[in-house]
Amino acid sequence: MTDTIITCALTGAGDTVRKSPYVPVSPEQIARSAVEAANAGAAVVHIHVRDLDTGQGSREVALYRETVRRIRDSGVDVVVNLTAGMGGDLVIDQEDPLKPVDGTDLVNGLERLPHVEELLPDICTMDCGSLNFGEGSQLYVSTPDMLRAGARRIQELGVKPELEIFDTGQLWFATKLIEEGLIDPPPLFQLCMGIPYGAPADTGLLHAMVGMLPDHAQWASFAIGRDQMRWVAQSAVLGGHVRVGLEDNLYLAKGVKAGNGQLVERAARIVHDVGGTVATPDRARALLGLKEVGDA
Template identity: 30%
Template sequence: MQVGFPFFINLACTGVIPTRAMSPHVPITHDEIVADVARALTLGVQMMHLHARDAEGVQTADPEPYGRLVEAIRALPGGRELIVGVTTSGRRDAGFESRARVLDLDGDAKPDMASLTLSSLNFVQSASVNAPDTIRRLAQRMRERGIRPELEVFDVGMANFARVLLSEGLVQAPLYVNVLLGNIAGAQPDLLQLAAILAALPSGCIVAIAGLGRFQLGANGLGLLMANGVRVGLEDNLWFDRQRSVEASNESLVQRIIAQAALWERPLMSRTELRNQLGMTI
């Protein structure tokens, strides 16, 4: 049990699916995303998971808007200590080449981390296609570029594939892992299912727990109980309550998890401490 130990928050503020029609609070434009990140920084958030959108508000793999976002975040108070991650999502494009372009950013535009989903999976209305060869090539490119993989695990099989990548030398310990619970075709926010995933992961992983939709609050609670941190944000859940009567914002979701953590006497760790645990320099 992790009660009493400092924890971290990974804020997934935009995602692929949420639109302005779904929620007025989801940040879509460059300025909106930067503003949400700035508010998160003042609350003590240590890690950021970014999805950029094009002029029509659609998820894009174009590295240019990601580079501008990362540069703008670095310029914020506390922005250089923040761990900034970008997506290589396979939900709109399964190919390696377009997904890998964001990994070639340099200088102040270069991200610290990039997502790496460890298998194909179905969501309610779409699929995320991640062929084994594509996963390996993305992992190899991240290693070559000095970008830490943000491993995404939805079930026990994906946890096992993390072991495979580690044995093949495509990823290096300590591994960072998001365990995402509540997907229709994945593990549910159940203590037994989470325990099976944690047992299947390589030893020494730094783990955040996320919950999709109405499962976010409960899954974050499991994260506070069983893991190093939590992932929270409008990418995963647009509502503050299970009855869907109160619209959430990224700020309100972060404030709630901090309040929840206080009951478990889990303070926020510093950004420097998280970087040290992950072996990252500023």
């Protein structure tokens, strides 16, 4: 087995703040949680930010700026992965489908990147297609034109895109981006399982999706909720990397709410138990083709 990179998705943008006291909201809390995850074995931290008053997900550049500054000033070595998926939410009015309603936050592909342009993280995410996002009338919108424009700009910035794959058609399209030269090698895929209504958390489907990946790709996968830890084992055994964190799951065990550090510790133990080695941040940089700390 190769070294396994553990990513910790620290907070996400979902309505989870009221469900657990451990979900970080402020830049100080998110940065503290990043340090906690890194000390527990996470080589990468995946970062959303939240509105300080409502706790809801935000695209405010100042919040990203403060969060990243605090992480970098902490002295703890960790690879920074910023979401670039915010700005894709469309909620449809059933009576007038052309009239967006509360909850809509929809901008073009380039308008989802100002924090990436300013802060130049090691990695940023690209959600590689549109999706019926759960029940009701919410869509996540990410069209081929949006994705090509975003991929081109991310490439110009020298940031590694993490190709977020929520279903097999998105994987198909991501391989086209690679063929078109818009993704520098090695490509990095994140196979996102169990999010209604994308790819279900089915082990047979995970095997099939891994089989669809291009040669020399780096990949990880995760599943949400109670499937999170068994997906760590599935991914590691198949030779992939893993993701845990409060964005995807709030519990360490039934009825036991977790912090990010505890989830990373559990993931690291699973990786070791199946015969793997947990990658350091520098090893993660080497595997993903990122710059080493101190490189120009």
